[in-house]
Amino acid sequence: MIKWFCICGVFIFVNAFMDERNYRIVLDEVNITNIDPEVFVRFDCQLHQINNRSYYDSTRIFKYDIDDFWIHTELAFWKLNNQKMRIFDVKFDVCNFLNNIQKNRLLNIFVKNVKAHSNTEMKCPFKANESYSLEKMFFDEKDFPANVPLGKFRNLIEFLINQKLSARLVIKGRIVPH
Template sequence: MSVYLWLLLISIGVVSEERHFKFIFDRLTVKHFGEIVEELNYSLIQLNNRSYISANLLLKRDMYKIVLNTTMDFWNMDNKKTRLYRMRIDPCIFLEQIHKNRFVNMFTKSLFQHTAGQLTCPLKGKFNYTLNNWYMDEMDFPAFWPFGTFQAKTDISMDTKKTFNIMLRGRVAKK
């Protein structure tokens, strides 16, 4: 019995171990095309040694037949590039299923915690989709994460027309 108690204490210590890195968002750009967007606002702020993104989106009408193309690349300190993910997906199917990529799951979980309302398909017109002070919590990630820079690119198309382009650049730095 004492072996199990010892393993439990060790696992609690590993899970609660302080992270020696932080995620910093350096640049966010969002572009929209076509006539579907009624309102789009976003901001990136640095506050208390953390990067926060807030945004709101109001569509003129419901969005059906959505395709999301997204990639995330990471460059370590030796400038070696690693592709963390590359996906072409129907976000409606993605929202209904658990994704297999662990990093995408961590990223999505963090994003959904800061989204007002439930993301469901179709995306509704005249509904204010809001993201409040989103950040990447280091405690959601493994205790070791390499330092370097990252870039996430996302293109969203509706009815085969490019509707949104989102680019997020940042870095993993020493805390």
Template sequence: MSPLFRLLWFNLFICVNTEERGFRVKLDEFSVRYKVRDLIEHIDFRIAQINNRSYVNGEMTLKCVVRDIDMHTTMDFWKANNQNKIKLYDVRLDACEFLRTAHRNGLFNIYVKSFKKHTKADLNCPLKTNYNYSLRNWHMNEKDLPPYVPFGKFRTITEYFTQQRLALRIVTQGKVVINK
């Protein structure tokens, strides 16, 4: 099955549902590394495991206005008891455009809505100088995902570029487990 077909299939079945899900998304890693020292004043993100849920908290302050942001993001998935990697997506795009049009892609819409729900920041371009971009108690709400998501492990790598320089790299690893 092609990666594009899998992504389209996943998007077709995304729905908001109020029933309890039989799975939980658990994060094992959320690491943020910045490469451009003259861009970022302060950055700190961490995971907390509370009541069988993973929460990400953190903040970032920029030293200067950022007008152009390109993004390269990938997501790989390994089903439980299977060594074969499935690439769910591998895309390069303009991050500012992405923030404006994420609603057009079901999977990315889930992420953007989730981030906006857990941040007090204005997630629009240009990014502001000396503004505290903070994320509080961010987690993947299973009710925002399709009713069935296979158990397994996943890894996302998202890189942000400005002025054709790698500025920030975020690696997220986790798993989809039985909801207990």
């Protein structure tokens, strides 16, 4: 009897992560504001919708070597009934962040995607005049829980170089039925 419960439990667990998700993550808008033009030679982003999926491309080129690089990010979510939820609001050292496993599952998904879609290894110090690009980055619903509520989200990402706000990225999107 115990063996039967173990087999059923494993089957349910495996199927929960293999099932096709009944939702899709859609990015609607990505805006970058370069606040301190003395930091970046280039910082741009583009959003593409291809085959019912949102892809994000971005390029950063620094004017000088960067080793004091922090990010402040917050993610807000609104359910269909307009109930607002703050998913996270964190500030972290990028160098430490890229080299360590994070406790927050969403941030781990982000690190995994950055590393998978980068043209170069993201590590400190970030070198001057080197292109740090993300190409066709997307969020695979299989990385997320099976039961994600439908709604809209806003992700604010602030780039702090040498403890000074240098750029701001705002990503708006939706969780829609699939």
